[in-house]
Amino acid sequence: MSANKESWGSRVGLILAMAGNAVGLGNFLRFPVQAVQNGGGAFIIPYLVCFLVMGIPLLWIEWSMGRFGGKFGHHSTPFIVDTMGRNRLWKYIGVFGIWTNIAVAAYYCYLESWTLSYVFHSLAGTFSGMDQDGVAAFFIEYVSLGESTFGIPYEPIVFFLICLLLNTWILSQGLAKGIERVAKIGMPMLILFGIFLAYKGFTITAGENGAINDSTVGLNFLWTPQYDKLWSPSVWLAAAGQIFFTLSVGMGTVHCYASYVRSKDDIALNAMSAGWMNEFVEVVLGGAILIPISIGYLGIDRVTELVQSGGLGLGFRTLPYLFYQWGDVLGAISGMMWFGLLFFAGITSSLAMGTPWIGFLQDEFNWKRKPAAWSFGLIVLILGMPTVLFFNYGVFDEYDYWAGTVSLVVFALLESILFAWVFGINKGWREIISGSDIKVPGIYKFIIKFITPLLLLWVFLGSLFTPKGGDWGKAIAGDWVLDDSSIIKKIANSDLKAKIAAATDPATVNQLQDTLMFVNGSRILLVVVWLSIALLVYIAYKKRVREGRI
Amino acid sequence: MNTSAIIVMLLTLGTVTALMLYFFWRVMNTPPKPEPDSYLDNDDEPGRQEPLP
Numbered sequence: 001m002s003a004n005k006e007s008w009g010s011r012v013g014l015i016l017a018m019a020g021n022a023v024g025l026g027n028f029l030r031f032p033v034q035a036v037q038n039g040g041g042a043f044i045i046p047y048l049v050c051f052l053v054m055g056i057p058l059l060w061i062e063w064s065m066g067r068f069g070g071k072f073g074h075h076s077t078p079f080i081v082d083t084m085g086r087n088r089l090w091k092y093i094g095v096f097g098i099w100t101n102i103a104v105a106a107y108y109c110y111l112e113s114w115t116l117s118y119v120f121h122s123l124a125g126t127f128s129g130m131d132q133d134g135v136a137a138f139f140i141e142y143v144s145l146g147e148s149t150f151g152i153p154y155e156p157i158v159f160f161l162i163c164l165l166l167n168t169w170i171l172s173q174g175l176a177k178g179i180e181r182v183a184k185i186g187m188p189m190l191i192l193f194g195i196f197l198a199y200k201g202f203t204i205t206a207g208e209n210g211a212i213n214d215s216t217v218g219l220n221f222l223w224t225p226q227y228d229k230l231w232s233p234s235v236w237l238a239a240a241g242q243i244f245f246t247l248s249v250g251m252g253t254v255h256c257y258a259s260y261v262r263s264k265d266d267i268a269l270n271a272m273s274a275g276w277m278n279e280f281v282e283v284v285l286g287g288a289i290l291i292p293i294s295i296g297y298l299g300i301d302r303v304t305e306l307v308q309s310g311g312l313g314l315g316f317r318t319l320p321y322l323f324y325q326w327g328d329v330l331g332a333i334s335g336m337m338w339f340g341l342l343f344f345a346g347i348t349s350s351l352a353m354g355t356p357w358i359g360f361l362q363d364e365f366n367w368k369r370k371p372a373a374w375s376f377g378l379i380v381l382i383l384g385m386p387t388v389l390f391f392n393y394g395v396f397d398e399y400d401y402w403a404g405t406v407s408l409v410v411f412a413l414l415e416s417i418l419f420a421w422v423f424g425i426n427k428g429w430r431e432i433i434s435g436s437d438i439k440v441p442g443i444y445k446f447i448i449k450f451i452t453p454l455l456l457l458w459v460f461l462g463s464l465f466t467p468k469g470g471d472w473g474k475a476i477a478g479d480w481v482l483d484d485s486s487i488i489k490k491i492a493n494s495d496l497k498a499k500i501a502a503a504t505d506p507a508t509v510n511q512l513q514d515t516l517m518f519v520n521g522s523r524i525l526l527v528v529v530w531l532s533i534a535l536l537v538y539i540a541y542k543k544r545v546r547e548g549r550i
Numbered sequence: 551m552n553t554s555a556i557i558v559m560l561l562t563l564g565t566v567t568a569l570m571l572y573f574f575w576r577v578m579n580t581p582p583k584p585e586p587d588s589y590l591d592n593d594d595e596p597g598r599q600e601p602l603p
Contacts (some may be wrong), residue, residue, distance in 0.1 A: 010591040015577060041558035048562075176590055216551045223555040223562075262588040269580070273573040280570040284563050437580045 004075055004362035006369070008260055009176035011270070017175075017183040018257055018274035019281075020348025022248045023190065025111060027282040027345060029311030031242060032291045035222055036307055038238045039229030044283070046230065046239035050455070051279065054240060057444060057452040058249040058412060059275050061419045063267040064431035066258030075259045075359030077252040078537045081415065084423040091541065092534055093418075096411040097252020098360055099530045101353035102376075103403030104251070105167075106384035107396050108353070110156075112346035113163035114142070114316065115339045117155065122335025124150070127320040128328050136317040143391045160388055161381075167347065168377030171354040172370045175260060179351045186344035187277075193337040193344075194281065198288035200326070200334065204296035209325045211296045218295030221303075222287060234470035237462045240455060245405075246282055247275060250412030253352040256359050268436040281345075289338075290314055297322045315342070364540035383529065386522065393518035402526055406487060409463060413456040416448070425449045463487055493519065 008014040035043045069080030077097025081090045121127065126149050127135055141147065148155035170178040204215040229235050244250065261267060294303045294314055306314050319338060324331035354376045361367035361375065387396040419428045429445050466486035467475030475481075482488055484495040493516060500512045544550045551559075585593060 007590050008588060010589050011577060011582070014589070015574075041555055041562075044558065044562050219559065220551050220555045223559040224552060225554055225558050260588065262586070264583055265588045266580070269573065269576055273570075273577045276566070276570040276573050279566050283566045435583070438576065 004073070004359060004369075006175045006260060009180050013176070013180035013184055014257065014261070015270055015274050015277070016187045017180050017348070017352070018254065018270070019277040020183040020187050020344075021253050021257065021352035022246065022274065022278035022349075023187070023281045023345050024108075024246075024248070024349040025115075025315075025342050025345055026242075026245055026311075027278070027286045028194075028290060028342060029315045031246065031282045031286045032222065032289075033307045033311040033314075034238055034242050035287065036291060036304075038235040039226045039232075040221065041223040041225035042227050042229050043235065043239060045225075046236045047242060050236070050240045050243040051275075053447050053451050054455045055243045055247050055249070056272070056275060057448045058244075058416065059247060059254065059271040060268060060432045060440070060444070061416060061428070061448065061452075062249055062254035063258040063261075063271045064428065064434075065415065065419060066255035067261045067263060067265075067267055068431050069255065070259030070261065071263055073363060075256055075363055076356040077255050078360065079363065079540075080255050080259065081418060085418050087422075088541075090418065090422075091537055093411070093414050094252075095530060095534045095537055096407055096414075097255060098356045099526075099533050100251050100403050100407045100411065101253060101356050102379055102383065102529060102533075103399055103407075103526055105350055105353040105376075105380045107387040107399040107404075108346065108350050109164050109167060109380060110160050110384055110387050110391075110396070112343060112350055113156065113159040115343040115346055116163055117142070117159040118316065118320065118339040119336050119343060121149070122320065122323075122332050122339060125328065125332055127335065128324055128331065130321060130324075132318065132321045135321040139317045145389070157388055160384065163347075164377055164381055164384070167350050167354065167380075168373055170347075170351055171358060171376065172373035174369055175355075179355070182351060183348050186348050190341050190344040190348075191281065191285070193341040194285035194289070196337055197293075197334065197341070198285050201288045201292040201296075204292065206296075209327075211325070212299055213296050215292045215296055217300065218292030218303075221295055221300055222291045232470075233462070233472040237459065237470075240459045241463075244408060244412065244459065246278060248349065248352070250408035250410075250415070251353070252356045252411070256356045257352065259359070264435045266435050266437040268432055268440050269438045272438065290319070293322055294318060297325060360536075360540075364536075364543065383525070386518075386525070390518050393515045395518050395522045398519050398522040399526070401490065402523065406463070409456065409460045413453065413460050416453045416456055420449045420453060 008017075065080055065084065069075070069083055072079075072083050074080045074083060076094070078091040078094035081094040084090070126138070130138065138149075142156055145154055145156055152158050170182055172178065173181075201218070202215050204211045204213070204218075206212060206214045248254065258267060261270075290311060291303065294306070298306070298318070303314075306318065320335050323334040323338065326334060354373065357376045357379075358369065358372040361372040362369065367375075387399060425445060425448060428448065433440050464487045465480070466483040468481040468483045470483065484498075489495065496512060496516050496519065500509060500516070503509045503512055541550070582589075582592070
């Protein structure tokens with residue numbers, strides 16, 4: 001019998017935990033950059049369409065799969081999917097729902113530890129008096145494990161350990177007393193900090209505190225619709241990708257949280273409430289901070305240049321400097337709020353990543369919650385240390401790409417096929433509407449059966465065979481050259497190999513060759529972790545057969 | 551701000567905020583199901599117990 005007898009404390013607590021799972025750093029750092037790069041205000045049209053036809057269906061699929069599996073005492077995806085498909089191989093597809101979380105937590109906890117460290121640095125006034133290059137240099141020094149301004153040796157490692165210990169301890173407290181309690185504190189704080197920073201983002205005046213533009217310039221830049229971009233498949237692909245990552249679907253965490261909901265209780269309204277809460281944080285708050293503030297002080301050209309390297313650079317290398325344009329006190333408070341907001345967004349997500357592994361050990365091997373939580377902490381520490389120590393060699397990015405990007409699409413595609421075609425849309429539909437507190441529109445039966453799997457297939461194939469420069473017109477016309485960002489080119493390390501071939505400086509060549517070695521090493525490590533979890537699933541299956549539970 | 555940017559921004563922010571508030575309001579105002587339900591809070595409240603057959 002499973003040692004897992006946990007429950008959520010309250011319905012609001014579950015929704016906040018589920019929204020916290022979805023709300024992550026990407027809501028504030030990825031969304032605005034994606035919007036700027038993909039048509040400004042026009043991006044919101046494909047974005048909301050994808051939310052309606054892919055995001056909401058996937059949320060309902062995952063909530064109902066989780067609740068269905070929970071009826072049989074399963075709290076992790078291998079055996080949840082096993083109850084839905086007769087083929088014995090399904091449970092190995094479910095391995096993705098544990099593996100993704102462990103691998104993502106390994107680098108995500110490190111990212112989370114930066115935000116924690118930056119909260120303290122903001123309060124301590126580290127960035128006061130620094131110019132923009134100084135703040136950027138601080139970040140580079142930090143991730144290179146350079147000298148700490150706090151005088152702590154190997155400060156990034158110390159903060160990583162603090163963050164990991166905090167996550168593990170909260171997880172060990174259980175669903176209601178640990179995760180739910182943090183969500184009930186973290187989500188309101190995050191929204192409060194976000195509203196304050198959004199207000200600042202909306203009220204920048206040119207000429208005041210060194211601002212060169214009114215906030216309207218940044219808002220224009222973000223929201224002016226370029227309708228011609230709506231015809232570009234790349235924009236739709238980017239919108240679908242953003243919806244996908246922002247909702248934390250395809251990970252196995254939604255299944256796990258929902259598996260603690262009883263079959264007579266609602267999931268349809270819960271999923272909508274948590275989903276729209278995530279959208280509010282992303283579109284309303286996320287869209288009002290990073291871009292308007294950056295453009296207010298740096299101008300459009302500089303920000304356009306900076307967003308090429310992603311939102312992470314803007315968030316950590318630029319914003320701490322910009323906040324200090326408002327004076328030392330407000331600069332410190334705003335820095336604390338910005339990184340505090342990111343920290344709450346991060347921790348509510350990383351806690352969710354621990355639950356599938358813990359549920360698996362409790363269900364299959366009768367582990368108690370506490371040792372199961374500490375085992376998660378230990379695994380994440382071992383798997384996460386390479387991302388800390390070899391950050392500059394691409395290990396962090398490699399984990400992010402395979403576990404945090406590709407794996408989500410693969411798992412979501414397979415689970416949507418399982419739900420609609422193997423389990424059957426009629427049974428699936430009954431699961432979605434069972435106990436529902438809202439009327440689920442009947443059109444979603446059709447969307448879940450046809451549109452969602454097809455869209456996911458398109459996202460997957462689009463990532464697998466991305467044409468050079470995202471030029472789909474040229475590719476469809478017959479000149480299909482793969483882009484270096486496509487999965488196939490990534491597997492072959494084409495970009496890295498081209499850089500090695502082009503480099504002439506021996507030091508650069510050495511650095512690139514080391515990077516290639518670490519990139520391949522990280523992939524091997526990730527494969528070994530996947531196989532180890534698959535082996536555990538096999539052992540658990542054999543144990544079930546021995547005990548007559550199958 | 552230019553007109554099209556204002557329209558897109560206000561429509562989007564208004565719609566997303568309204569839907570978020572509406573669904574959360576629905577959650578808060580839907581009467582809980584009789585015990586035993588999925589949630590620990592108020593487990594012992596007499597008014598929420600399932601009527602005996």
